[in-house]
Amino acid sequence: MAGTYIQQDVYGPVKDATPLFNAATMTDEQLLTRLRELPEVARARKECDWVVVTAMYQPKVGTLRPPNTATPQCWLAFVDRSEHATTGWTKVPIVVFGSYERNENAFKVMLPALIRKPVVFLNHALPQTRCFTLSHLIRGKEFSSGAKNQPHLLASKIPSWSGRSLLNNMLGITRDYARKRNADADLADLSEQEARMERAGFNASSPRIPRIADTLWMIWPKADAAVEKVSELWLHEVARFSSFEKTSYPWVVSQVPTFVPRLTDAIYVYSPEQKCGLDGTVKKKAAKNESQDGHRKRRLKGRLRRRLGGKSGSSTQQEDTDLKY
Numbered sequence: 078m079a080g081t082y083i084q085q086d087v088y089g090p091v092k093d094a095t096p097l098f099n100a101a102t103m104t105d106e107q108l109l110t111r112l113r114e115l116p117e118v119a120r121a122r123k124e125c126d127w128v129v130v131t132a133m134y135q136p137k138v139g140t141l142r143p144p145n146t147a148t149p150q151c152w153l154a155f156v157d158r159s160e161h162a163t164t165g166w167t168k169v170p171i172v173v174f175g176s177y178e179r180n181e182n183a184f185k186v187m188l189p190a191l192i193r194k195p196v197v198f199l200n201h202a203l204p205q206t207r208c209f210t211l212s213h214l215i216r217g218k219e220f221s222s223g224a225k226n227q228p229h230l231l232a233s234k235i236p237s238w239s240g241r242s243l244l245n246n247m248l249g250i251t252r253d254y255a256r257k258r259n260a261d262a263d264l265a266d267l268s269e270q271e272a273r274m275e276r277a278g279f280n281a282s283s284p285r286i287p288r289i290a291d292t293l294w295m296i297w298p299k300a301d302a303a304v305e306k307v308s309e310l311w312l313h314e315v316a317r318f319s320s321f322e323k324t325s326y327p328w329v330v331s332q333v334p335t336f337v338p339r340l341t342d343a344i345y346v347y348s349p350e351q352k353c354g355l356d357g358t359v360k361k362k363a364a365k366n367e368s369q370d371g372h373r374k375r376r377l378k379g380r381l382r383r384r385l386g387g388k389s390g391s392s393t394q395q396e397d398t399d400l401k402y
Contacts, residue, residue, distance in 0.1 A: 087135045087177040087201075088258070091157055094172040100317050105309060108173070108316070109191055117153060117169045121192065125151035127211055128192050132184040133161050133201040134177040141166055141201070143357040145210040155184050165357060166204075179320035182292075186315050186322055189297045190308035198295045203346065208353035214346065219339065220298050226337075229304045233291040234340035242289055244327045245282045251321045263320070270318040274328050287327045290338060294346050303336040 098108050112118055121128045125148065132155040133139050143165025144152045154166035157180065161168070174180050181201070188196045197214050219227055240246040248271060255263040274281060297304055307329055314325035330336055 087181050089136065089178075090176050091134065091172050091174075091180070092136075094157065094175075096175045097171060097173045098316060105313050105316065109187065109312075112171075112173075112187075112191055115169060115171070117150075117167050118191070120150050121153055121167070122194060124148075125194065127151065127195045127197065127215065128153060128188075129197045129199065129209070129211060129214065130155065130184065130188055130192075131166070131199045131201050131204055132156070132181045133163075134172075134180040135201075136177070138162070139201065139205065140355065141204045142206065142208045142353055142355065144204070145208050145357065151211075155180075164355075174316070174320075176320060179315065182320055182322040183312060183315045185292050185295065186311035187308060188295075189300060189304045190312060193300045193305070195299060196297050198292075198297075199346075200293045203294060207347075207351040208357050209346075209351055213348065213351060214294075214296065215298070217345070220296075227298055228339035229297065229299065229301070229307070229336050230290070230338040231296040231298065231345075232338065232340055233293055233343035233345065235289055235291050237288070244286060244289060244324070247289055247323055248281060251319070251324055267319045267321070267324065270314065270325060273318070277328075279328050279331065281327075287330045287338070288340065289323050289326055290340055291343060292322055293343055303333050306333045307336050 097111060113122065128151050129144065130153045131141065133141065134155075134157045138160045140162040141154055141164070146152055146165070149165055150167050152166045153169055154161070154163040155169045155171060156163065157170070157172050157177070159168065159170045172180065174183060185198050185200075188198055195215075197211075199209065203209070217231065218224060219231060235242040241250060248267070252264065252267060255267065271281070280286070297308075310329045310332060311322065311325060314329060315322050319325060330338065
């Protein structure tokens, strides 16, 4: 699933493009300022209570399904070129970094610092098959008016039984992936990031460090100092060191003690009602699909319980989601 595993569909250098960001001459804040000055970003920051963002940086021309919204200025699609079809979204064609994955992952992490308003990130794989509504995305009780203990971030979790939920394992998985691609630059970036964490006294093997958040979708419901600090630190890592954002998440979060994330099941963003055709119309068979989905989920859960030795609960639900989507 894009976002859950290393994103092989958006990997490699962006051809025939001049990146906006130069690490040797531009500070992080200068980059954010340049992006805030883009007309599409400036309008969203001025007019929208919530901003929904996706990023589609990939060699093949892609298509996004239109969102169900009367405010397309609040739905931003950052893309590497205008050929991508983004009906109903406000397209922002810009190449910030030299590789597809660094562009995609940097927009995931910079949004709170860039927008400075409540913001949602959707991996491009989600609106390629679904027509989302804002009300669906922020329907959780955490987002109701006056909600107590509202988290700074709601995101999907990597289940605790998966080795990918532990930073030391994720570092190894990422390193193996880069080696298979003969990506010397990525290996060097990752080594430097690990060395910096070690010099700072951060133990990647400690069971006490924050669990890794999945980044398939992320909802940032408030813009306060803790949120902006995490976003700025995370952008610094992804822009200048390893472009694989999951490898820096636990370290970044550990540096802001007041930051409170909540990790939930990935299935939170899914529902048959969000499925649609290219024209944005909801599929007529949604009710039938919902029934079929329920039957299939029950069948998969039974199979997974047997595979996992009788385990059930949220970890099984997450595995069900991974298999289905």
